[in-house]
Each structure stands twice: as structure tokens, then as C-alpha cells.
Amino acid sequence: MKALVVDDERLARSELKRLLAAFPSVAVVGEAANASQARSQLTALSPDLVFLDIQMPGESGIELLESIEPPIPAVIFTTAYDEHAVKAFELNALDYLLKPVDPARLADAVARTASRRAAVVARTEIPASAASGGEPSWPDGVASDGDMEGKCPGLRQRLSPEDKVFVREGERCWFVELGQIRLLESEGNYTRVHFGDAQPQLFRSLNAMEERLDPRSFFRANRRQILNLAWIDRIEPWFSGGLLVHLRGGGQVELSRRQAQEFRERMSL
Amino acid sequence: MDIVANSLSLVRDTTRRERARGRLYVLCQLGGWGSFMLIQLTVQLTYSHVISATESARSAADLACAQVILVTTGLLLTHGFRPMMRRWGWKHMSWRMLIPRIAVLSLTASFFWTAAVSGYLHGILREPWPLEWPWMLLMACSWLNGSLLFGAWLGCYYFYHLTESLSRSEVERFAMMSSVKEAELRALKSQVNPHFIFNSLNSLRALIGEDPQRARHAVTQLANLLRYSLQSGQQETVPFEDELRIVKDYLALEQVRHEERLRVRLDIDPDTLALPVPPMLLQTLVENAIKYGISALPQGGEIAISAHREGGMLRVCVVNPGDLGTGEGASTGLGLRNAGERLRLIFGSGASIRLRSAGAAEVIAEALIPLATAPA
Numbered sequence: 013m014k015a016l017v018v019d020d021e022r023l024a025r026s027e028l029k030r031l032l033a034a035f036p037s038v039a040v041v042g043e044a045a046n047a048s049q050a051r052s053q054l055t056a057l058s059p060d061l062v063f064l065d066i067q068m069p070g071e072s073g074i075e076l077l078e079s080i081e082p083p084i085p086a087v088i089f090t091t092a093y094d095e096h097a098v099k100a101f102e103l104n105a106l107d108y109l110l111k112p113v114d115p116a117r118l119a120d121a122v123a124r125t126a127s128r129r130a131a132v133v134a135r136t137e138i139p140a141s142a143a144s145g146g147e148p149s150w151p152d153g154v155a156s157d158g159d160m161e162g163k164c165p166g167l168r169q170r171l172s173p174e175d176k177v178f179v180r181e182g183e184r185c186w187f188v189e190l191g192q193i194r195l196l197e198s199e200g201n202y203t204r205v206h207f208g209d210a211q212p213q214l215f216r217s218l219n220a221m222e223e224r225l226d227p228r229s230f231f232r233a234n235r236r237q238i239l240n241l242a243w244i245d246r247i248e249p250w251f252s253g254g255l256l257v258h259l260r261g262g263g264q265v266e267l268s269r270r271q272a273q274e275f276r277e278r279m280s281l
Numbered sequence: 282m283d284i285v286a287n288s289l290s291l292v293r294d295t296t297r298r299e300r301a302r303g304r305l306y307v308l309c310q311l312g313g314w315g316s317f318m319l320i321q322l323t324v325q326l327t328y329s330h331v332i333s334a335t336e337s338a339r340s341a342a343d344l345a346c347a348q349v350i351l352v353t354t355g356l357l358l359t360h361g362f363r364p365m366m367r368r369w370g371w372k373h374m375s376w377r378m379l380i381p382r383i384a385v386l387s388l389t390a391s392f393f394w395t396a397a398v399s400g401y402l403h404g405i406l407r408e409p410w411p412l413e414w415p416w417m418l419l420m421a422c423s424w425l426n427g428s429l430l431f432g433a434w435l436g437c438y439y440f441y442h443l444t445e446s447l448s449r450s451e452v453e454r455f456a457m458m459s460s461v462k463e464a465e466l467r468a469l470k471s472q473v474n475p476h477f478i479f480n481s482l483n484s485l486r487a488l489i490g491e492d493p494q495r496a497r498h499a500v501t502q503l504a505n506l507l508r509y510s511l512q513s514g515q516q517e518t519v520p521f522e523d524e525l526r527i528v529k530d531y532l533a534l535e536q537v538r539h540e541e542r543l544r545v546r547l548d549i550d551p552d553t554l555a556l557p558v559p560p561m562l563l564q565t566l567v568e569n570a571i572k573y574g575i576s577a578l579p580q581g582g583e584i585a586i587s588a589h590r591e592g593g594m595l596r597v598c599v600v601n602p603g604d605l606g607t608g609e610g611a612s613t614g615l616g617l618r619n620a621g622e623r624l625r626l627i628f629g630s631g632a633s634i635r636l637r638s639a640g641a642a643e644v645i646a647e648a649l650i651p652l653a654t655a656p657a
Contacts (some may be wrong), residue, residue, distance in 0.1 A: 020579075021480070021538050027487035046579045067476070069579045092479035111483040 013126065016059040017043040018050045018076075019090065020068045024111060028063055028090070031115055035122055047071035051080060059085050061125055063109075066091045074180065078215050082224065083175035084187065086125045100183045132174045170226045173242075179205060181212035191229070194243035194259045196221055198236045206263060231275060233257070233265045298449075306363075310356060313434070318352040343408060351398050355427075358390050359434050372442060383435040391427030395420055473510045474568060477535075478503075484538045499537055502530035513560035517627055521588065521595070522554040524563050531564060532584070535571055542581025543571070553588045556595050558650060559627055565620045566599040566634075566646045574601025574644065594631075595650040605638045617646065624648065 015038050019025045025043045032038050042057050044050035046068050054062070062085050064073040071079075073089065089108040091097050101108040107121045173191030180186075188207050195206040198218035205214050214221070222232055233239050243259045250256040253269035267275055325344050366372070371379060399420055402408045410416055481503055488496040509527045513519075532545050563586070570584050582602035589596050621634035631651035639645045 021484060022540060023484040023487035023491070023538070024480070026491070027483060030487070030490065048579075067576070069575075069577050069581075092483060093475040111479055112486045113483075 013038050013060040013129070014041045014057065015039065015061040015063065016041065016050070016053055016057060016085075017063045018045075018047075018053075018068075018073065019043075019063070019065040020045050024065070024090075028113060031113055031118055032122075034115070035119070037126060038122055047073075047076040047079075050076055054080055054085070060129065061086045061088065061122075063088050063090055065089075066094060066097050074185065077178040077185075078180060080178075082177040082190075083171055084178050086129065087178075087187070088121050088125065096183075100185060104185050106185060106187070135174060171224050172226065173229055177205070177214060179212040179214050181210070184210070184212070186210065186212065190225070191240070191242065194240045194261055195263050195265065196230075196238040206261075208261075231278065233267050233271060233275075237265050239265050302445075309437075310360065314352050314356045317355075317430075318348050321348050321351070347398075347402050347408065350401065354394060354398060355430070358394055359431065362386070362390070362435070362438075371439075372446075376439075376443070379439055383432060383439070387428045387431035387435060388424075390431050391424050394427050394431075395424045399423065473506060473531075473564075474572075477568075478507075480538055481534050488537060495537075499534060502533050505530050506534065510561060510564075516560055518557035519560045520554065521556045521558045521563075524558055524560060525549065525554070525588075528563050528567050528586070531567065535575070539571075539575055539581060542578075543575050544581075544583040546583060546585040548585070548587040550589045552590050553595055556590075556650070556652065558595070558597075559620075559623055562620060562624065562648060563597060563599070565616060566597070566648065569616060569646065570599045570601035570644075574603045578602060590652070593652050595648075595652060597648045597650075599646045600639070601644050601646075602642055603644050604642060605636065605644055620648075624650065 015032065017025050017028050017032075017040055019028070022045070025045075029040050029043070032040055038061065041059060042053045044053045047070055050062075050064075053059075064076070064087050066073045066089055077084065077087065087107070089097070089101060089106060090111055090113065091108065092111045098108065098110070100106075107124060109117055109121060171190055174189055176187045176189055178185065178187055186207075188205070192207045193205050196214075196218060197204045197206070199213065201217050203214045203216060203218045203221050204211050218236070218238060222230075222238060225238065229241055230238050231241055239257060239259065243261065245258045245260040247258070248256050250266060250272075253272060255267040255272040255275065257265045257267060259265065322345060325348070369382075371382065374382075403410060403416070410419055481499075485496055485499055485503070488499060506527055509523075529547075532543075536543050536545070567584065567586065574584065575581050583600075585598075585600040587596075587598045587600075617634055617636055621632075624632040624634060628650055631649070633649050635647045635649075637645055637647070
């Protein structure tokens with residue numbers, strides 16, 4: 013795993029690098045002393061794992077996470093003493109390390125990250141049609157714009173359902189897989205994402221999200237909403253040729269006649 | 282502990298007050314109605330003697346009997362008000378809501394009172410009416426009288442309750458405030474910021490491999506700082522020299538962490554070294570300066586500390602880069618405000634701590650300590 017170490021103190025970074033040298037599976041490919049350095053390192057190196065200090069001059073580690081473009085890498089937070097942050101981490105089952113870092117705890121955190129990564133890799137290697145079971149699916153190669161991206165290098169890569177976004181609401185933080193999100197709703201410059209029991213805001217517009225989402229999994233239902241096709245529970249006819257889509261886990265989405273037509277075309281493929 | 286003890290004694294106080302209030306209620310009821318009966322009897326007996334001297338002997342006994350009935354029923358009625366009003370939740374109402382309710386309750390209760398007492402006396406016992414007026418008019422008069430009486434009773438009752446609950450909530454508020462203040466003070470006095478301690482230990486561990494000599498030195502400095510801060514609660518003042526030595530150790534440790542991002546300039550008048558200052562005063566100012574002036578700025582900056590005698594005062598200044606009260610990391614000023622309060626408690630009202638911005642990008646924290654009033 014390629015790792016990036018973000019901490020405002022040089023000695024703290026070198027201490028962590030020294031500890032990480034004991035793990036052959038982890039290669040520290042870069043380090044950053046503040047959020048803006050970290051941002052450019054993230055794009056340049058695309059690490060698999062980031063050790064992220066919370067308190068840094070300027071932007072905090074949390075603010076950095078909120079601002080970076082998905083997909084986000086695996087993150088292990090580091091903090092010296094911050095009861096507040098630690099409580100939040102524990103509440104949300106996020107990985108964190110207390111400085112000075114206990115080597116045994118570091119080993120646990122690295123192993124956990126590696127096993128999660130392996131699970132995701134295993135899942136993505138199964139063909140989509142076999143993995144999806146009863147969920148709507150499409151024949152391989154249909155409606156994919158993967159080839160388009162190859163021809164247009166300027167276009168950013170589409171996100172897969174396994175990719176994660178970071179969302180926060182007050183104290184609570186989530187690294188949520190796109191596949192777990194059933195509905196995205198526009199709220200001005202922000203997007204409210206619905207997953208599980210939570211519906212926090214994402215710091216980007218719905219249009220920006222649409223550009224990044226895989227059209228095989230997500231459907232723009234109307235100006236305000238994008239729904240995850242895998243979370244459709246049932247569909248019923250609605251007024252004047254429209255459709256009403258019920259989602260598993262709660263929520264309904266109305267489709268106008270025009271959108272319903274497009275939806276039918278997509279679903280009948 | 283103290284908060285728990287406080288609330289326990291508050292509970293004890295409340296039950297004691299509850300019992301005292303019950304006793305007061307019984308006393309007021311018996312005393313009030315007793316004196317009402319005495320006044321009624323005196324007035325009516327004298328009055329009846331004047332009117333009809335012939336029948337006075339029989340009349341006196343009857344009147345006394347009537348008064349006993351009147352007062353007993355009145356007492357029972359008003360005693361019945363209490364559970365009813367409690368059920369209707371009148372205790373939590375304001376005067377504005379209470380007044381119309383009191384009026385209605387008085388009129389209703391008085392109506393039944395008059396009807397029952399008059400009906401019994403004049404209807405069943407066939408007592409003669411005291412005056413030659415139509416009985417309807419007499420009934421109306423006593424209805425009105427009774428209403429005024431009940432109104433006064435309820436007025437007294439609620440006047441007592443409202444003033445009492447007002448003073449009780451005041452007492453509770455003060456008790457709460459003092460316990461919060463106590464906890465706050467202890468927390469604020471509790472010395473060095475733990476975030477700093479653990480970050481320092483982390484840097485120190487890295488330094489052990491990199492520069493063992495400096496690491497050894499840093500361990501000594503951290504030990505000095507921790508010992509000093511643990512002992513700081515025991516003394517009211519220390520010589521400024523001691524405080525300065527600890528601040529230098531603290532700054533050296535912060536320099537281990539922040540490296541070239543933290544620069545320090547000292548300008549200390551040797552005259553000031555022997556002057557008494559509260560322990561952790563300069564330390565608090567410097568810690569604040571680092572927190573808002575260095576830790577918050579990616580490029581870091583310089584902390585300048587100066588101490589001089591000026592017109593009967595010791596003037597200590599700590600200058601850090603940054604600006605006051607902007608951005609998310611802006612200080613709430615609580616730490617400094619408490620340090621200022623502590624300073625005033627020891628040195629009187631002439632002592633002060635001020636925080637002000639100087640120029641566009643500097644903040645000055647200034648402590649003024651009078652020399653004359655300083656304790657020996």
C-alpha cells in the first residue's frame with residue numbers, strides 16, 4: 013500500500029515513518045505539513061492510505077477530507093489529545109491512533125485497512141451481473157463510457173460503487189461507499205446523501221456529483237434528485253405518464269413523463 | 282464532588298422548606314379564619330345589641346352558632362382549593378393568567394358558600410334574617426362579601442407562592458453558578474494543556490533517535506514544566522524569575538515541535554525578576570500566543586516577551602502574529618479572562634490583563650500588576 017503521512021510537525025512525521033518502516037506492506041510515498049500540501053500530494057501520488065493529523069495550522073484534517081475529490085483513500089487519523097475528536101472517531105468506528113503512537117495499535121490499524129482493501133478488490137473483480145443478484149443489471153459493455161475516458165484524458169474517471177466519499181454532520185463523520193447511497197438530493201451548492209439512517213450533506217453540487225457517478229448505477233430522476241438503481245424497491249405508474257419509484261430503506265422519487273420514458277428505455281435494455 | 286454535595290444539600294433544603302411551608306399554611310389558615318370569626322362576632326354582637334335589645338340573649342347564641350358554621354365551611358372550602366389548584370397547574374402561572382381565574386373561583390366558591398350557609402341557617406333552622414331587606418338582596422351582599430374574602434385569600438396564597446418561587450430559583454441559580462465557577466477555575470488552573478504534553482512526548486520520541494543530547498535536555502525541560510505546574514496551586518505568587526525560567530523551558534519544548542516555525546524574542550528588565558507574580562500567568566499568556574499565533578498559521582512567526590517597570594506597575598507583554606477575533610480559531614477569551622480575574626483577586630482592582638491588536642497582523646496580551654499593593 014502506498015501511504016501518505018500528513019502532520020504539521022516534522023518530528024511527528026519522521027517518527028511515524030520510522031514506525032511504518034517495520035511494515036513491508038506499507039510504503040510511505042510522500043508527506044505533507046499542511047492541508048494544501050496534502051491536497052497536491054493526494055493528486056500527484058494517489059496513495060492507498062493516508063495518516064492524517066487532525067489539528068494543523070490553517071485547515072484541519074477533517075476540513076481537508078471534506079474538500080478533496082472522491083474517491084478518497086483509506087484514512088487513519090492521528091491525534092495527540094483531543095477528547096472531542098476521539099469520541100467522534102469511536103462513535104463512527106473510524107480508525108485513529110493516539111500520539112505517541114503505540115506500535116501494536118499501528119499494526120492493528122494497518123492490518124485492518126489492508127483486509128478492507130482486499131475485500132473491496134475481491135468484490136470488484138466479480139463481474140457486475142453475477143454480483144448484483146436480484147438488483148437491476150445490464151449486460152457487460154452496454155452504456156459504459158469507459159472507452160470515452162480513454163479517448164478524452166481531460167475527463168475525470170467515473171467513480172465505482174466501491175469508491176468512498178467523506179461526509180460529515182456535526183460530530184459524526186462517515187466514509188460511505190457510493191453503492192450504499194440510495195438517493196442524492198440537491199440543496200443549493202450542496203448535496204444531501206441518503207444512506208442507512210443518515211442523510212448528511214456533501215460539500216459539492218449535485219451536478220458535480222452527476223459527472224462523477226456511473227450512469228449504469230445512478231439515474232438522474234429530476235433536477236433535484238439522483239437515485240441509485242440498485243436500491244429500487246418497486247415502481248408504480250404516476251400522474252400523466254410519470255412514475256413513482258419507491259426505494260428500499262425509505263424514500264420516494266417522482267419521475268415526469270419525459271424522465272420516465274428515458275428510465276424505461278434504460279431499464280428495458 | 283462539590284457539585285454533588287451542593288445538589289444534595291439543595292435537596293435537603295428543599296424538603297425542609299417543604300415541611301416549613303406546610304406548617305405555615307396550617308398556621309395561616311387557622312389564624313386567619315380564627316381572627317375573621319372573632320371580628321365578625323365582636324361586630325355583630327355589638328351591632329345586634331343596638332338594634333334589638335330584647336332578643337339579644339337568644340340572638341347572641343344563634344349568631345355565635347351561625348359564625349362557627351360560616352367559618353368552618355369557609356375553612357373547608359379554601360382548604361379544598363389547594364388540591365384543585367394543584368391539579369389545574371395554577372402554581373406555574375403568571376399574575377396575568379391568575380387574576381381572572383382567581384376572580385371566577387372566588388365568585389363560584391362564594392356562591393355555594395352563601396347558598397349553603399344561608400340556606401341552612403334561614404331555610405332549615407328558620408333563623409330570622411338580620412335586617413328587614415329583601416332576602417335576595419341580603420344573599421347578594423353576602424355573596425359579594427364572600428367573593429372578596431376568597432379573592433383576598435387566593436391573593437395572599439399566590440403572592441406568597443410567587444415571591445417564594447422567585448427567591449428559590451434565585452438561590453438555585455447562585456448555587457449553580459458558584460459550583461460551575463469552582464469547577465471552571467479548577468479546570469483552568471489545571472496547568473499545562475494535555476495536547477501539548479502528548480505532542481511533546483511524541484516529538485521527544487522522534488528526537489531520541491535524531492539528536493539524543495537534545496532529547497535528554499528536552500526531557501529535563503518537560504519535567505521542570507510539569508513539576509512547576511503541579512505545584513502552582515500551592516502558592517499565590519512566585520518571583521517573576523521562576524515563572525520566566527519555566528516559560529523558557531516551555532518555549533524550548535514548543536520549538537522542538539514547531540522548529541523554524543517558532544521564533545522567540547525576549548526583552549526582560551533585570552529589575553523585574555524579583556517581583557511577585559501569580560504562577561502560570563505568563564505561561565498562560567505565552568500558551569495562548571502559541572495556540573492562536575503559531576499553531577494556527579502555516580508559516581509560523583515570532584513570539585516577543587517583554588517585562589518592564591512602569592509607573593508603579595509591572596508591565597508584561599506577549600506579542601504574537603495573527604489578528605483578534607476573526608476566523609474559526611478565534612479565542613473565546615475565557616482563559617485570559619480567568620487569568621485576569623485571578624490576578625485581580627490577588628493584587629486588587631489595579632491589576633489587569635488586556636488583549637488588543639497592534640497593527641494589521643499582531644496581537645498583544647498585556648498584564649499590568651501594581652507594585653505597591655503587591656503582597657510581600
